[in-house]
Amino acid sequence: MFAQTRKKADPLDQPPSHLGPALKVTGVLDMDGDLYVHGAVLGRINATRVILAPEASIDGDIVARDVHIEGHVNGRIFALNVTVESTATVTGRIFHNTLAVARGARIDGRMPWRPPSYFDTLTQLPEIRL
Amino acid sequence: MTTIFTRNDKGSEPILAGNTPAAEKSDAAPGSQNALPTDPLKHSLASAQALTSTASAPRGVSVISRALKITGQLESSEDIQIEGLVEGDVRAVTVRVGPDARVHGTVSGDEVELAGTVDGKIEAKKVVLTSSAHMTGDVVHQDISIQSGAYISGNLIPDYGKSESNVQPIKAMVE
Structure with a gap:
């Protein structure tokens, strides 16, 4: 899980996962390392880093350390560092510690700031409030 | 003269360019607390394409x-x-x-190549079970190849595409 304190290099040593543009996943994705999404996900994503390509479409919550969004997200985002690119469309709250939004991005929702400690205890949160 | 439009100009313009004192300052505070290697994500706001396209897997394969x-x-189609x-x-x-992979459920497609573990069912036109395959459950196929060493516990049913409802060609389902 994301919340565990791991050694620095550990999760990113794992080979990344790629979900292709034609792939549709319904369910929970639990990952140590980078997750590249080009397709559609209906459900929760849990990873160290999540990179959403412009054609990606997520319906559900994202819990990660870093989230990079170029596609569509409908759901909550819990991440220490969030980057929203100009092609992105986000509907839902973005719980973040550091946030970068590019000009042109569409965001509909609140963007609450949280201290880093908030993200360490995140394990229980999404389940409770889902 | 300072107005609401000009007072932040010093900071805001270079932010768009990417690497500036202002941008680094805002990143530095949380970054030092976490001390985690987030550089690729930080710099990508200016060069977004680099992150997704260079690191991308071959197109079409998940x-x-x-x-x-x-x-x-x-x-997937x-x-x-x-x-x-x-x-x-x-x-x-x-x-x-793959060799270390596990699937609990039905694996279906035109072609299924198994080197890992499947607990459930395989439905495919062409099925390849390699020597490290571990298959528990039925295999519905039209054409099967089994290497020496593969473990199979279940029935081999050469009925893919013949029987009625449950096995449908993939193209009909996706699209």
């Missing part, structure tokens, strides 16, 4: 790496390579289940 666990269904753990059904054109 890779479920060994660190990924999926609980649920996967459906392209190929899927599974190295991780899937609890649920997988449906694609070509499905490759």
Whole structure:
């Protein structure tokens, strides 16, 4: 899980996962390392880093350390560092510690700031409030 | 003269360019607390394409790496390579289940190549069970190849495409 304190290099040593543009996943994705999404996900994503390509479409919550969004997200985002690119469309709250939004991005929702400690205890949160 | 439009100009313009004192200052505070290697993501706001396209897998192939666990269904009109753990059904054109991968559920497609473990069912036109394959459940196929060493516990049913409802060609399902 994301919340565990791991050694620095550990999760990113794992080979990344790629979900292709034609792939549709319904369910929970639990990952140590980078997750590249080009397709559609209906459900929760849990990873160290999540990179959403412009054609990606997520319906559900994202819990990660870093989230990079170029596609569509409908759901909550819990991440220490969030980057929203100009092609992105986000509907839902973005719980973040550091946030970068590019000009042109569409965001509909609140963007609450949280201290880093908030993200360490995140394990229980999404389940409770889902 | 300072107005609401000009007072931040010093800071805001270079931010768009990417690497500036202002941008680094805002990144530095949380960065020092976490001390985690987030550089690729930080710099990508200016060069977004680099992050997604250079690091991208070959187009059209989905890779479920060994660190990924999926609980649920996967459906694709392209190929899927599974190295991780899937609890649920997988449906694609070509499905490759790698040596350390595990799938609990039905794997279906035009072609299924199994080198790992499947606990459930395989439905495919062409099925390849390599020497490290571990298959528990039925295999519905039209054309099967089994290497020496493969473990199979279940029935081999050469009925793919013949029997009525449950086995449908992948193209009809996706699209």
